[in-house]
Amino acid sequence: MLQVLEFLPLVIFFACYKLVDIYIATGALIACMAINTLIFSIKAKQLDKKQGTFFLIALVLGGMTILFRDDSFIKWKVTVINLVFAAVLLISDLGFKKNFIKSAMQSAIHAPDAVWRKVNLAWVGFFTFIAAINIYIAYQMPLDFWVNFKVFGLMGLSLAFMIATLISLRKYIQMED
Numbered sequence: 001m002l003q004v005l006e007f008l009p010l011v012i013f014f015a016c017y018k019l020v021d022i023y024i025a026t027g028a029l030i031a032c033m034a035i036n037t038l039i040f041s042i043k044a045k046q047l048d049k050k051q052g053t054f055f056l057i058a059l060v061l062g063g064m065t066i067l068f069r070d071d072s073f074i075k076w077k078v079t080v081i082n083l084v085f086a087a088v089l090l091i092s093d094l095g096f097k098k099n100f101i102k103s104a105m106q107s108a109i110h111a112p113d114a115v116w117r118k119v120n121l122a123w124v125g126f127f128t129f130i131a132a133i134n135i136y137i138a139y140q141m142p143l144d145f146w147v148n149f150k151v152f153g154l155m156g157l158s159l160a161f162m163i164a165t166l167i168s169l170r171k172y173i174q175m176e177d
Contacts, residue, residue: 005040009033009058014151022071022143029074030062057081075138078150079131086127093120111172119165126161130154 009032017025102116
């Protein structure tokens, strides 16, 4: 159920954009993310840092989009979030010797630390690439193209990279008896 809630703001954003405009869609995105953040916080009995950070970014950039009637701000949301992901993965690994990719996958995949470091750096590169390609598309393509890229392109690229990661780790995957 909670996984469905994570995609709901994106679905509502897309529907509102197609039916009305970018500003109503941005307001709906902020409202939906606020509700999600509240639901996740009640469920966990504390504010989830990731959820809270995403909501704050959406609130600030979305609020500026609505206030200034300028869609440039909401277009930056994808870039800011992906740069935050890249920075967290890189800083946590290099500065704190904590590999979040390994932490998330190590129960099913038993790979050497050197492999996990490469996977972590690959994801840092992927998030940085997504941030850059988003800005390129946001400023070089029509708004419709950017919205479709944000909703479908990013999901497709992320799924493809996740599959590529799993394929690269296939020899380390532990199968149940």
